[in-house]
Amino acid sequence: MMFKIRIHFLGLIFLFGSCTSSSTKSVESKSDSLYIKEGDSLALATFDTLRISLQRAIAKNGFDGAVSYCNVQALSLTNVYKSDVVSIERVSTQFRNHGNAPDSLEREVLKRLAAVQKSELVRISENEVHYFKPIIIQPMCLACHGDPQKDIQPAVLQTISKLYPDDKAIGYKEGDLRGAWHIIFRNNSQPTTTL
Numbered sequence: 001m002m003f004k005i006r007i008h009f010l011g012l013i014f015l016f017g018s019c020t021s022s023s024t025k026s027v028e029s030k031s032d033s034l035y036i037k038e039g040d041s042l043a044l045a046t047f048d049t050l051r052i053s054l055q056r057a058i059a060k061n062g063f064d065g066a067v068s069y070c071n072v073q074a075l076s077l078t079n080v081y082k083s084d085v086v087s088i089e090r091v092s093t094q095f096r097n098h099g100n101a102p103d104s105l106e107r108e109v110l111k112r113l114a115a116v117q118k119s120e121l122v123r124i125s126e127n128e129v130h131y132f133k134p135i136i137i138q139p140m141c142l143a144c145h146g147d148p149q150k151d152i153q154p155a156v157l158q159t160i161s162k163l164y165p166d167d168k169a170i171g172y173k174e175g176d177l178r179g180a181w182h183i184i185f186r187n188n189s190q191p192t193t194t195l
C-alpha cells in the first residue's frame with residue numbers, strides 16, 4: 001500500500017477555544033497531533049450542529065418529519081465548517097444517501113474501523129492529509145437507524161423507504177460503528193483549532 005498510515009488511539013479529551021497555532025510550517029512538518037486536534041474539533045462541532053438541528057426538527061415535527069428534514073438539510077449542515085482547504089464528510093458502507101457511499105480509501109479505512117473503533121490519520125502527500133473518526137450509534141440514533149421491528153416507528157420506516165428506496169442504514173444497535181467522519185486537509189491548510 002502506498003499510503004503512509006498512522007493509527008492513533010484517542011482519549012476522550014478534546015481541547016477547544018484556544019487559537020494558538022500561527023506558525024507557517026509546512027504540512028510535512030506539522031505534527032499528527034495538530035491534525036487530530038483539529039479533526040476532532042471539526043467532527044464534534046459538525047456533530048453538534050447536526051444533533052441540535054435534528055433535535056429541533058424532532059421536537060417540531062416528530063421523527064417522521066425529522067427524516068424529511070434530514071433528507072433536505074443533512075448535507076448542507078455537514079458542510080457548515082467546510083472551507084477552501086478543509087472538507088468534511090460522513091461516509092458509511094451501509095449508507096442511506098448515495099452521496100455518503102465510500103470511495104476506495106474510505107472503504108479500506110472503514111473496514112479497519114469496523115474491527116477496531118479508533119481514529120486514523122492518513123498522509124497522502126505533503127498537501128493532503130486525511131483524518132477519519134468513527135461514528136458510533138447512540139440510543140438517540142435508533143429511532144431512525146435501529147431495528148425496524150422494535151426501534152423504528154412504522155410511519156418513520158415508511159418515510160425512510162419512500163425517500164431512500166434502497167436504504168442500507170437500519171438494523172444497528174447501540175455501540176455499533178455507523179460510519180466515519182472523513183476530514184481532508186489540503187494545500188498546506190494550517191490546523192488552527194479555532195472552534
Ligand code: HEC
Nearest residue numbers: 066067070071074090092095096097100140141144169179
Ligand atoms: C430522525 C431520524 C434520524 C435520526 C434520529 C438519526 N439519523 Fe442519521 N440519518 C437520517 C437520515 C434521513 C439520513 C440521510 C441524510 C441524507 O440524505 O443526507 C441519515 C444519515 C446518516 C449518516 C450518513 C451516512 C448515510 O447513511 O447516508 C450517518 C453517519 C448518520 N445518519 C448517523 C447517525 C447517528 C450517529 C445518529 C445518532 C446520533 C443518527 N444518525 C440519528 C435520519 C436520522
